[in-house]
Amino acid sequence: MSEIRDEAELGRILRGLHRLEDVFLALLLGAMVVLAPLQIFLRNFFDAGIGWVDPLLRVLLLWVGLMGAVAASRSDRHIGIDALSKILPETLASVLGLVTSAFTAGVAGMVAWHSGRFVADEWKFESTAFSGIPAWMFESVIPVAFGLIAIRYGLRTRAQARGLLSKRRGRNDPASRASGGGPA
Amino acid sequence: MISMILLALLALAGTPLFAVIAASAMYGFAGEDVDLQVIGIEIYRLAETPVLLAIPLFTFAGYLLGESGAPARLVRLTQALLGWLSGGLAIVSLVACALFTAFTGASGVTIVALGALLYPALREARYPENFSLGLITTSGSLGLLFAPALPLILYGVVAQQMNLDQAVRIDDLFAAGLLPGLLMVTLLGAYSMWRARGIVETNKEFSWSEACGAVREAAWEIPLPVVVLGGIYGGYFALSEAAAVTSLYVLIVTVVIRREISLAELPGIMRESMVLVGAILIILGVSLASTNYLIDTEVPSRLFDAVRSQIDSKLTFLILLNVFLLALGMILDIFSALVIIVPIILPIAIGYGIDPVHLGIIFLANMQIGYITPPVGMNLFIASYRFQRPVLEVYRATVPFFVILLATVLLITYWPALSLYLVNR
Numbered sequence: 009m010s011e012i013r014d015e016a017e018l019g020r021i022l023r024g025l026h027r028l029e030d031v032f033l034a035l036l037l038g039a040m041v042v043l044a045p046l047q048i049f050l051r052n053f054f055d056a057g058i059g060w061v062d063p064l065l066r067v068l069l070l071w072v073g074l075m076g077a078v079a080a081s082r083s084d085r086h087i088g089i090d091a092l093s094k095i096l097p098e099t100l101a102s103v104l105g106l107v108t109s110a111f112t113a114g115v116a117g118m119v120a121w122h123s124g125r126f127v128a129d130e131w132k133f134e135s136t137a138f139s140g141i142p143a144w145m146f147e148s149v150i151p152v153a154f155g156l157i158a159i160r161y162g163l164r165t166r167a168q169a170r171g172l173l174s175k176r177r178g179r180n181d182p183a184s185r186a187s188g189g190g191p192a
Numbered sequence: 193m194i195s196m197i198l199l200a201l202l203a204l205a206g207t208p209l210f211a212v213i214a215a216s217a218m219y220g221f222a223g224e225d226v227d228l229q230v231i232g233i234e235i236y237r238l239a240e241t242p243v244l245l246a247i248p249l250f251t252f253a254g255y256l257l258g259e260s261g262a263p264a265r266l267v268r269l270t271q272a273l274l275g276w277l278s279g280g281l282a283i284v285s286l287v288a289c290a291l292f293t294a295f296t297g298a299s300g301v302t303i304v305a306l307g308a309l310l311y312p313a314l315r316e317a318r319y320p321e322n323f324s325l326g327l328i329t330t331s332g333s334l335g336l337l338f339a340p341a342l343p344l345i346l347y348g349v350v351a352q353q354m355n356l357d358q359a360v361r362i363d364d365l366f367a368a369g370l371l372p373g374l375l376m377v378t379l380l381g382a383y384s385m386w387r388a389r390g391i392v393e394t395n396k397e398f399s400w401s402e403a404c405g406a407v408r409e410a411a412w413e414i415p416l417p418v419v420v421l422g423g424i425y426g427g428y429f430a431l432s433e434a435a436a437v438t439s440l441y442v443l444i445v446t447v448v449i450r451r452e453i454s455l456a457e458l459p460g461i462m463r464e465s466m467v468l469v470g471a472i473l474i475i476l477g478v479s480l481a482s483t484n485y486l487i488d489t490e491v492p493s494r495l496f497d498a499v500r501s502q503i504d505s506k507l508t509f510l511i512l513l514n515v516f517l518l519a520l521g522m523i524l525d526i527f528s529a530l531v532i533i534v535p536i537i538l539p540i541a542i543g544y545g546i547d548p549v550h551l552g553i554i555f556l557a558n559m560q561i562g563y564i565t566p567p568v569g570m571n572l573f574i575a576s577y578r579f580q581r582p583v584l585e586v587y588r589a590t591v592p593f594f595v596i597l598l599a600t601v602l603l604i605t606y607w608p609a610l611s612l613y614l615v616n617r
Contacts, residue, residue, distance in 0.1 A: 033466055034459040037252060041443060044249065044436030048429075062242070070239040072248050073477070076470020077210070079463055086208035087471045087528050090568075093206050108207040115211040118218060119478075123232025146239070150232050 022163075029078060029156075036072045040065060063138040067146045074153035081160040084109075099175070106168040113161035116154045124151035195219060209528045210474045217482035220489070234481035238473060242432060243349060243362060248469045249435035250340055253442040254296030255465035257413075258305040260452040265410040266292065267309050272406035276398040279388030281317050283381050285310045285327055290335030290377055291417060303332035303574045311579055323387055326589035329575040330380065330597070333563035336526070337373035337556060339366035339424045340431065343526050346472070347552040350534045353483060360548045362431055366424055367614040368549045372557060372604045379596050412445045472527045483535040492539035499540055506544045510554075510605055513537070517555060521562015525570060529559055546608075553611040557601045564590045564597075 043061055051057040080086050093101045131144040196216070203212045218228055238244065257263075270284040277283055288310070293302045307328045314324035336343050348362035407414065420438055423429045429437075446453045453461065486492060503509050520529055534555065541551045563571040566587045576583040604610060 030459050030463050034462045037248065037462050037466060040245070040248065041252065041436075041439045044245065044432070045440045048433050048436055065245055066239045066242055069245050069248065069473075070236065072466060073238060073244075073470055073473030076248075076463075076466035076468075077474035078470070080467045080471045080474075081208075084208075085467055085471065086210060087475060087525055088206050088208045089204055089523050090206050092204055104205045108202060108205050111202055111215075112208050112211040115215045115218075118228075119214050119231055119235075122218075122228040123235065126229040126232035129229065147232065147236055150235050 026082065029075065033072065033075045033079060036068055036075060040068045040072060043068075060139045067137070070146070071149050074149050078153050078156045078160070081157045084164065099172075102168060102172055102175075106165060106172065109161050109165040109168055113158050113165055116158035116161060120151045120154035120158055123147075123154065127151055204523075209532070210471075210478050213475065213482050213532065214478040217478060217485055220482070220485040224485075224489070231478070231481050234484060235477040237480050238477050241349060241352075243345065243352075244473070244476075245432045246340065246345055246435035247342060247472070248466065249432075249439040250295070250342065251469050252462065252465045253435075253439045254301065255461050256442050256446050256453060257292075258296060258301050259457070259461055260446040260450065262410075262413050262446075263288075263292065263305045264309055265406070265413060267306065267313070269406040269410045269414075272399070272403040277385070279381075279385035281310075281314055282319065282323075282327055282384035282388055285314065285331055286334060286377055286380055286384065289328075289331035290338065290373070293331075293333065293335030294338035294341045295416075295420075302335075303328060303571060303578055307332065307575065307578055319388065322585070322589040325575065325579060325581060325586060326591070326593050327380075327384065328579075329571050329586055329590050330564055330593035332571040332574065333560045334376060334380070335373065336560055337369035337376070337553065339369070339421060340434065341369075342472075343530060343556050343559070344369055344552070345431065346476070346527060346530050347534060347556065349476070350530055351538060351548055351552065353480065354487070354535060354538060356538070356542065356548060358542070358548055360552070363424070363427065364549050364615045365552050367616070368553050368611040369556070370425070370614055371610050372553055372600070375603065375610070376557075376597065376600050379600055380593065383592065383596055412449065416441070472531075475528055475531050479531045479535075486535060492536060495536065496540045496543045500543065506546070507606075509541075509544045510546075513541070513554070514558060514601065514605055517558035518561060518565065521559045522565045522568055524562075526556070526559040526562065529562075530555070547612060549615055550608045550611045554601075554605050557604050561594065561597050561601060564594055 044065055047057045047061045047065070077086070093104065096104065127144045127147045127150070130147060131142070135143045137143040137146050199212050199216050199219075203209060214231065217234075218231055221228060221230055266288050267284065270288045271281070274280055274284050274287065285306075289302050289306055292306055296302060296305075310331075311324055311328050314327065315321065319327075335341065344365045345362055348360055348365050351360035416438065420434050423434050424431060447455065447458065499509070503512065520533060524532070537555075538548060538551060542548060546554075563569050566572065572583060572586050572590065575581070576586045
């Protein structure tokens with residue numbers, strides 16, 4: 009019973025996280041859509057742009073891109089070659105799906121870890137980006153985004169493993185066949 | 193070597209390509225005893241490439257337009273202006289799709305947004321079913337040689353990372369894509385007129401009142417291609433400026449003036465458009481690292497020597513390049529192909545005396561065919577899904593269009609002046 013409660017709890021946390029990510033992404037993109045034309049306007053009509061807007065826009069691009077990538081991993085919409093999965097038998101395809109998700113989770117985790125070390129070093133050496141703002145603040149999106157992606161693919165791996173297990177069980181037990189299936 | 197084969201297998205099995213590239217970069221750097229912090233440093237270079245700003249801004253504007261009533265107005269307008277021609281509706285489809293794809297970045301949106309309007313109209317005008325299906329499927333990727341299409345921008349960005357002797361300016365790419373793109377539209381249009389002889393469309397007469405009505409209805413959208421294309425091709429403003437102005441303008445028109453998109457829908461559209469942008473940029477980010485590794489270890493120049501020892505003429509190289517790119521287009525989508533393959537083949541092509549701008553047009557034209565190449569061309573599946581037709585039927589329907597596009601690709605490849613004539617050097 010407690011397992012079901014944990015699942016519900018996990019679902020609730022994930023939905024909250026999705027909402028948070030969506031709002032954050034909308035704010036980042038919104039800032040870009042407003043700041044970029046504003047800078048052009050100021051430069052053309054008053055001959056002077058705001059000094060920190062251009063570097064900020066470039067940082068926003070990095071953030072928007074990586075948060076977009078996090079949103080893409082929510083439903084596995086990253087670009088990949090999906091030719092094989094279309095022609096393979098279903099069980100083999102789901103086993104492959106499990107392997108590729110686990111691999112992706114592992115790689116994203118490694119990128120998060122090593123870029124996290126990079127950000128920590130930047131913090132230690134107090135490097136600055138522009139206008140005296142510490143560089144680590146802007147760079148921190150890299151480990152955070154890859155960490156979130158690793159979590160997504162980790163959860164996906166878990167769901168796929170369960171789907172496979174329940175499918176095997178379902179072969180002997182017709183009652184669970186209807187409910188057994190792949191990841192949501 | 194074994195690990196590289198393993199990675200290739202993982203890629204074929206459907207692993208997200210960013211993970212495959214990141215893994216190969218980290219594996220390579222680890223082998224050279226480089227601290228793997230480098231991966232974070234390389235990804236941060238995304239924030240040091242100002243022109244990339246154009247990608248999310250144009251994509252967002254494109255998604256907004258796709259969700260609004262703009263596609264319907266675009267169809268009505270082109271119909272009013274071109275519908276009186278023989279095969280008018282088919283030509284309308286080609287022109288409208290090419291314009292729309294240039295603005296939305298060839299992501300399959302065109303078939304969904306415009307195909308849903310054009311396909312029923314073509315059927316109603318008694319165009320044969322397989323012709324209509326093939327036309328719409330093919331038109332879905334037409335226009336990616338026109339500014340400000342994302343693939344052109346991305347090619348420029350990737351080429352600029354390579355520190356070539358010859359700079360590859362995105363403006364030059366825009367100019368270079370113009371004639372080849374027009375050639376594609378013209379040839380497909382001529383074929384459509386030929387197929388449409390004998391088909392009598394209902395509204396055959398050109399009507400001033402309909403034309404004026406359509407222009408008035410699309411009054412807010414008409415400035416967009418004029419300002420953006422005119423501004424970019426005329427050299428009045430930079431690409432990222434055009435993108436900035438476009439995104440804000442489209443946002444104001446669709447949400448505030450026309451009210452076709454509500455504030456509540458906005459975050460969802462923002463997320464959807466940024467999923468595509470994120471999927472592209474994360475691949476670009478990690479491949480900055482892998483490309484750097486490739487250049488450090490002089491892979492491209494070693495590869496060139498290897499190729500050079502086998503192939504001595506430029507012509508043979510170009511033939512093999514076409515075959516290779518067509519095969520590549522069958523398995524890889526245009527964005528990842530650009531980011532992964534261009535750093536490898538660009539130095540080789542330059543070694544054979546091919547202009548990097550010309551190579552970009554060859555590359556994209558080949559990849560455009562990849563969208564409709566069986567068995568896995570993306571547009572084939574989108575069309576099959578969207579119009580509820582078996583994929584095999586879509587395959588058959590696109591064959592004549594495929595042949596025409598292949599002919600243009602060969603022309604583009606072996607006639608460099610077609611691409612380079614408009615480039616100011």
